[in-house]
Amino acid sequence: MIHRNFPATRPRRNRFDEATRRLVAEHRLSTDDLIWPIFIREGGGEPTGISAMPGVYRTGLDGLEGYVAEAARLGILAIGLFPATPQDLKNAEGDEALNPDNLMCRAARILKAAYPHIALVGDVALDPYTDHGHDGVLRDGYVANDESVKILTVQAVNQAAAGIDIIAPSDMMDGRVAAIRAGLDSAGLIHTRIMSYAAKYASAFYGPFRDAIGSGGALKGDKKTYQMDPANAEEALGEVAMDLSEGADMVMVKPGMPYLDIIRRVKERFEVPVFAYQVSGEYSMIMAAVERGWMDRDRAMMESLLGFKRAGCAGVLTYFAVAAARLMAGAA
Numbered sequence: 001m002i003h004r005n006f007p008a009t010r011p012r013r014n015r016f017d018e019a020t021r022r023l024v025a026e027h028r029l030s031t032d033d034l035i036w037p038i039f040i041r042e043g044g045g046e047p048t049g050i051s052a053m054p055g056v057y058r059t060g061l062d063g064l065e066g067y068v069a070e071a072a073r074l075g076i077l078a079i080g081l082f083p084a085t086p087q088d089l090k091n092a093e094g095d096e097a098l099n100p101d102n103l104m105c106r107a108a109r110i111l112k113a114a115y116p117h118i119a120l121v122g123d124v125a126l127d128p129y130t131d132h133g134h135d136g137v138l139r140d141g142y143v144a145n146d147e148s149v150k151i152l153t154v155q156a157v158n159q160a161a162a163g164i165d166i167i168a169p170s171d172m173m174d175g176r177v178a179a180i181r182a183g184l185d186s187a188g189l190i191h192t193r194i195m196s197y198a199a200k201y202a203s204a205f206y207g208p209f210r211d212a213i214g215s216g217g218a219l220k221g222d223k224k225t226y227q228m229d230p231a232n233a234e235e236a237l238g239e240v241a242m243d244l245s246e247g248a249d250m251v252m253v254k255p256g257m258p259y260l261d262i263i264r265r266v267k268e269r270f271e272v273p274v275f276a277y278q279v280s281g282e283y284s285m286i287m288a289a290v291e292r293g294w295m296d297r298d299r300a301m302m303e304s305l306l307g308f309k310r311a312g313c314a315g316v317l318t319y320f321a322v323a324a325a326r327l328m329a330g331a332a
């Protein structure tokens, strides 16, 4: 035990000037750490604003390549795709999820052709496609596990065939990682990575996202029979263990900021890359305060992202990705 006593030790010395502060910094965010989630709709024209997420847009497929150009130039290496499916294509079974030419698959083909070096992350769940807004299919009012897993597996294989590099199942059905891994392997897609939303909580912080993909008003009930109870931490470790044993290459904790303890515990227990999803509500909370002049956007953004690095994350899905990359490019 070392005793560091005042006045021989003055911790403030290492904070004396910018050069020293930077020398002793333990963690640093880089553009390599950022995954940028984007919302896609049919058509073209100017990207449409999302009222609950200031500064976030739904981009038409026709303008997709141009929409991503700045992110590519800034060095962003991973993009997550979320489709806003036209209302008339949604139904109770989420059939559009299995259309190999759905919005998501077409977007993947466009982006893969234009930016082959960017890793595309494909969200696998049925909520963008179901008229009831659940992540799986309903049987007697319950989200049926095994039937949903079968559908999700086909959805995942279609996405991978269209160019998605990293399959990210966000549905929280049991056994889906094993089924998806087997599906990918039997389609010869052995290099397709799986980043499982391993510990995904039933959270109020997804509110603005549901508006963005147009599933919010439609959602009947809640997702508490499949997403985790915010009261639980040990259970998250069990979920991660299962997903890893089923073949997940990386795991995610979601939401991010209210669950930094989970990130740290997963990181300490398992030797795999851990990611956080700084979800829509976390983003919008910061932006709402910024719009009222209550916080500085750049500082709040960077501090929130650095928190994930400190907690042990390899990277973060964040709607701030482009803004953060811009800021880092300017500062470099």
Ligand code: PBG
Residues within 6 Å of the ligand: 123, 124, 125, 126, 127, 135, 170, 171, 205, 206, 207, 208, 209, 210, 223, 278, 279, 280, 281
């Ligand atoms: C869908 C999905 C959700 C998010 C990502 N994938 C919403 C949900 O589970 O209801 C949320 C992302 C965000 O809030 O930014 N399975």
